[in-house]
Amino acid sequence: MLNVLIIGNGQCGNRVLDAINKEAFGKKSKFAKFYSKQKYKSNVETIAINTAINDLKELEFTKAKDRVHIPHLHGVGANRNVGKQVFEENKEHITRKVEDRGPFDVAFVITSSSGGTGSSFTPLLVKELKERYDFPVYSLVVLPFREEGTLYLQNTAFSLKEIRESGTDGIILADNQFLKDLGGNVQSAYDGINGMIAERMMFLLDSMDSEMMMVTDLGDFQTVMAGGAGLATIGYYRADKDLPVKTAIQNALAPSGLLFSTNVYEEASRAMVIIKGDNEYLSIDDISNEIEKLSANVGHVFKGIIVRKGEYPQVLVVSTMESASEIENLYNVAIDAIGQEREKKNRIENEKEVDKAFSKIDGLEPHY
Amino acid sequence: MMKTGKNLLRILGIVLLLAIATEGVAADSEIFNDTIERGNGYQINNYVIDVADVFTEEDSKGASIYIYRKNEEIDNKFLSVNDTYSFDFEDEGEVTVKIIKTAGSALPRAQLSIVLSDYSLQNLHTNKVINGGHDEATFAGTPILDINKNLDSDTIKSGETVKVTVKVQNTGDDKATDVVFSDPMQENFVLEETFVDQMGPMSIEVDETKTIAVYLLKATESGNLTLKPTTATFSNTVGQDFSQATSNTPSITVEAAEKEKAVLNLTNQASSLTIPRGDTVTSTINIKNTGEAPAETVNINLDIPDGMEYVEGDNEIEIIDGAPQIYLESLGEGQEKEISFSVKANEMGTYNLSAQLSYNNGADESINTEAITNNIHVKEGRFDFLLNLPIYVYVLPILVIIGVGGWVFYKHREYKF
Structure with a gap:
């Protein structure tokens, strides 16, 4: 049994982590925690870290003992520099929480790239974990809506770079903008995206610790994640009716099944495909044909098959990317945002000239 | 001239009479x-x-x-x-x-x-x-008037009337002339009604009997009273006056009038005669004064039997030393009151609700009476069967509830940040 650590940093990371914990109860009601048990196949420990206590209080399916509040006002205000300083001041406290729950075979750190706490804590935390332990640490980074503001874009650009340089064993990307564009409004997108990520994470954890007809394991996952540019995404499809398995595989690789905008057949470096369902739906020929088709474009594809009686086909694809045009687009936008922020700062400096004008009457009194 | 002569004769006559006198x-x-x-x-x-x-x-x-x-x-x-x-x-x-x-x-x-x-x-x-x-020769006799004053009853109550009949009979040997009767007002009586009133003047032949007066007197005071006599002055046929005749003086006993009294009728009715244990039954007390005087210091003690418990009642009910009571300063003639209260049946059995009434009836008499409801049968309560179950029937659910509650509390605390 694998020992898995999942850390959610910042508001976004906390909520995705809470959604995973909820998913572990099996899509039941909000009261499931009172009568049901989480169905993690592995030994999973979760930790939600935040500087904003209210964000921690909002969580419903993460145990109180797994919520770590780092006191600093009510957050760091999207200021990564402050966030980094707060982490440095509290890193022993944070790493002790990890130490108390270990040892682990693998860790996932979930964060938003744009916020304050998550984007600043995650690179430093990954670095600390990699320095202290020898288990692989993967980062699941949620990219922001492009219209959320220049600060968030700026934070995304720097945090994504720092996470990549932190020693993480791979970055799994989930793009709010991409997922929102698939349909729905911002509110439903927020509600749904966390659930989508949670559903894929549960499937991934399940597949790494299940007895399979064709085996994929943590080692395979590490190999996949080690390929390409260190960036990956996850595709997923769950059939809700009798559907050919090849169609399910195709849907998992389609944009509607992915968390990040990419053309797997063109940009992927390595991939791992896990298929789950009743034996009657799992045509080996169809599976082989689709895997071969993917292999022909990508290179090596690990495949695993989990037989679950009575279930319609479900397919999870983990794919690392050699290139990511969407990331390039994002950094182009981010550079503009950084420029805008620099101009704002310059304007503030100019306003200080105005302060000098006001200072000319310091010491004088009005006469009437 | 004629007039002067007559006056002179009159003067002479008077002088002669004076001389004779x-x-x-x-x-x-x-x-x-x-x-x-x-x-x-x-x-x-x-x-x-x-x-x-x-x-x-x-x-x-x-x-x-x-x-x-x-x-x-x-x-x-x-x-x-x-x-x-x-x-x-x-x-x-x-x-x-x-x-x-x-x-x-x-x-x-x-x-x-x-x-x-x-x-x-x-x-x-x-x-x-x-x-x-x-x-x-014509001889002058002596008329004798025998006046009889008669009452139709020798005993009456104050406020009642007695009929007075006055008759006279000439038992003398000469006709009584110029007979004039006098019947004085009676003390302690008032004249209620007069049927016959012949006070004269009149003549009464020898042996003749006449009814002089018939009237009703109403007694205003109690006691042994004697009526004043009826008297008569009279003359005989030659104008000879006699001493006045006097009637008898009848006596009558006037008893004090009986005081009017209050009479309270009390009923006590239960709203239901069969109830399950734990339910309440309402008792309605109706009290009405059918007498002719106000009842005073009306007190009703509500007797709640063991196994029943007083719950609530109308404003007239006070709890004194743990017992419900009703007190009315007075209850006038014809006045009626209806007072309700409810009791809870705590134990099975057959019960009566008793209301014990005492009052002063206005004649300084203390009256005590009681009104009791019909039998009220308290049967087994809706959930009484639970009491008859073995102890483990309670213990197990309680343990389950405690366990579930403890589990919910534990989980709540586990996820409460």
Whole structure:
């Protein structure tokens, strides 16, 4: 049994982590925690870290003992520099929480790239974990809506770079903008995206610790994640009716099944495909044909098959990317945002000239 | 001139009467000195001096006289001229008759002098010559009025009436004339109604009976009371006045009137006669004054039996020393009150709700009574069967509840940040 650590940093990371914990109860009601048990196949420990206590209080399916509040006002205000300083001041406290729950075979750190706490804590935390332990640490980074503001874009650009340089064993990307564009409004997108990520994470954890007809394991996952540019995404499809398995595989690789905008057949470096369902739906020929088709474009594809009686086909694809045009687009936008922020700062400096004008009457009194 | 003459005669008459009156009881009064023919007589009140025979012969001039008191001859005497004869007159008087002379042949007559001694002339009502003698005389009698005042009851209650009947009977020997009755107002009574009222003046023949008055008197006070008599003044046929007649004075016992009393009717009715244990039943008490006086200090004690418990009631109900009570200062005539209260049945069984009433009925009498509901059957409560179950039936669910509660609390604390 694998020992898995999942850390959610910042508001976004906390909520995705809470959604995973909820998913572990099996899509039941909000009261499931009172009568049901989480169905993690592995030994999973979760930790939600935040500087904003209210964000921690909002969580419903993460145990109180797994919520770590780092006191600093009510957050760091999207200021990564402050966030980094707060982490440095509290890193022993944070790493002790990890130490108390270990040892682990693998860790996932979930964060938003744009916020304050998550984007600043995650690179430093990954670095600390990699320095202290020898288990692989993967980062699941949620990219922001492009219209959320220049600060968030700026934070995304720097945090994504720092996470990549932190020693993480791979970055799994989930793009709010991409997922929102698939349909729905911002509110439903927020509600749904966390659930989508949670559903894929549960499937991934399940597949790494299940007895399979064709085996994929943590080692395979590490190999996949080690390929390409260190960036990956996850595709997923769950059939809700009798559907050919090849169609399910195709849907998992389609944009509607992915968390990040990419053309797997063109940009992927390595991939791992896990298929789950009743034996009657799992045509080996169809599976082989689709895997071969993917292999022909990508290179090596690990495949695993989990037989679950009575279930319609479900397919999870983990794919690392050699290139990511969407990331390039994002950094182009981010550079503009950084420029805008620099101009704002310059304007503030100019306003200080105005302060000098006001200072000319310091010491004088009005006469009437 | 005629008028002046009449006035003069009146004055002379008055002077004469005064002279007679002031004369008092004259020692001797010659009331007659004249001639009376044979066969005639002279009447002095009820006495008649008959001149039965007159003798004119020289050697025997005189007259035979007979003395009658009414129709009874009391003496006779032959008197020669200048002879006198005296006889007693009435009680103290004396009459002396003297023959002065006789004369005549075909119609002999005698001159008499009649002197009345020791007698008040005021009492002289008849004094005249009677032609035909005593057979033709009219004698004055004595009417006797027997007045009887009669009551129709000798015992009545204060406020009630008694019928008074006044009758008179002339038991004398002469007609009563100018009879006038007087019936005074009665103390402690008021005249309620009059049926007959003949107070006179009237005449009452001998042996005649008349109803003078019939009326109703209403007693205003209690006690043994005596009615004042009815009196009558009267005269006889010759105008002779008599002492007033007085009736009897009937007595009557007037008892004090019985005081009006309050009578309270009390009912006590339960809303249901069969209830499950744990339920409430409402008892309604109705109290009505059917008497004729207000009831005072009305007190009702509500007796709640063991196994039942007083829950609530109308505002009139007070809890004193743990017991519900109703107190009314008074309950007027015809007044009615309805008071409800509810009790809870705590134990199975058959019960009665009793209301014990006491009051003053207005006649300083303390009345006690009681009103009881019909039997109220308290059967097994809806959940009483639970009490009969073995202990483990309770313990297990309680343990489960405690376990579930503890688990929920534990999980709540586990996820409460």
